[in-house]
Amino acid sequence: MSVERSAPRGAAFLRCASRVAALGLLLWLGAPTAPAATAATAAPPNIVFILADDLGYGDLSCYGRPDVRTPAIDRIAARGVKFTQAYANSCVCSASRTALITGRYQYRLRVGLEEPISSTGSAGIGLPPEHPTLPSLLKAVGYRTMLIGKWHLGALPQFGPLLSGYDHFYGFRSGGVDYFLHRGTDRKPDFWVDDNPIQQEGYLTDLLGQRAVDAIDAYAKARETFFISLHFSAPHWPWEGPGDEPEAKRLGGPGLMHHDGGSQKTYVEMIEAMDRQIGRVVSALEKNGLAENTIVIFTSDNGGERFSYTWPFTGRKSELLEGGLRVPAVISWPARIASGRVSEQVMIHMDWLPTLLAAAGTAPNPKFPSDGINLLPQLTQNLAPVARQLFWRYKANAQQAARDGDLKYLKILDNTFLFNLANDPMERANLKERLTDDYRRLARAWFDWNATMLPLIEQSATYAFNGKDLADHIGLKSPEKKPESPRPPEK
Secondary structure (H helix, E strand, C coil): CCCCCCCCCHHHHHHHHHHHHHHHCCCCCCCCCCCCHHHHHCCCCCEEEECCCCCCCCCCCCHCCCCCCCCHHEEEEEEEEEEEEECCCCCHHHHHHHHHHHHHHHHHHHHHHCCCCCCCCCCCCCCCCCCCCHHHHHCCCCCCCEEEEEECCCCCCCCCHCCCCCEEEEEEEECCCCCCCCCCCCCCCCCEEEEEEEEEEHHHHCCCCCCCHHHHHHHHHHHEEEEEEEEECCCCCCCCCCCCHHHHCCCCCCCCCCCCCCCCCHHHHHHHHHHHHHHHHHHHHHHCCCCCCEEEEEEEECCCCCCCCCCCCCCCCCCCCHHHHEEEEECCCCCCCCCCCCCCCEEEEHHHHHHHHHHHCCCCCCCCCCCCCCHHHHHCCCCCCCCCEEEEECCCHHHEEEEECCCEEEEEEEEEEEECCCCCCCCCCCCCCCCCHHHHHHHHHEEEHCCCCCCCCCCCCEECCCCCCEEEEEHCCCCCCCCCCCCCCCC
């Protein structure tokens, strides 16, 4: 595999540009080097966006985990592009999903302050139905849209997938459900078809995969262009593999968010069960003759949890260290994206909206401009990576982070750091005294950016681990959860 660094070849560029013009296809500015457009692929692409839950950066065999086998996801990567510097917008669920569906920093919306939405303290909070979303913008240009799996962006009757651009919904609304009993964190049933509660037997990962296969078959038969969001619960707790129904019944006592169960073996079984269903989804595209002109994306909503493999990073979910933010991300689109490439482009969840809209021949609503960038030129023309400046914050333990080039500014409680991620991905060598000007520049940039976002508030939920939860957090007390009033760095 080659890293994207070369510029587009001029002759190929001109040949492809003229071919696109002849077809009347104006999906984006500039033409890809390969593959060239054909009459069979001139139509807007179908899109299957697959999202794992709490999957760590290294939890796939194509990202280095030695004890897992993920041939279906590995194949998506081999047929397209694998990102090595992909980020989540947040180190927890609801906040990152807000950014993903809106294409904007989640801190621009009240729902984005929830880290994540809780079943008890976030009542009446959700994604505003009037806000444009990736599914609503695609629906406006003729796509059929469906969410299969996790929503977690607000409860009925004010909020829901059908109010935010999806034609259909099959899945659950809360942050996590049991894989066999399909009950949420409040132990109440949480399984839906559209806005109707249902009861259905089966292992959740398998049910979601089957519904995606059925949807692809139906859309293909009707010859409809589609956008399917396939948002698995796996490998989010409770730790239940396909054969762990007795564990599901046991957890009726301690509850879903348990600290007394799970293992590396169970975690691997959950990932491999998800991969099998993804393989079925890809096969359904191939069987229906849709694989060539379908964009397939696989990524995770945030960094890994307790059983995750995050090498070479440290940190996990709920932390702004790289392990809590860096995620696997692969994309294939045989009609437009050359296979077998690895990209060092720094990218983030909110980039997917402008990128996919560009592929569909449309753009974000100008009243709600995206904070992300359109990565289609990098994907289709093999352009060199573009420089990015990205920002994060997290209320628990007063965390702040900014990335500019290879440098990363990080604050946790009263401790501040500057790291060079290219040389030090484990974030061990604090350079803030050696590179004082860079440290102050990034700290100031974070402060200026934060001033444009909604302020932190005490009412919002936030989540973190402590020494009681995890032994490798020894000595860490209950996290500080009060909002901090950020101060500009000293000059």
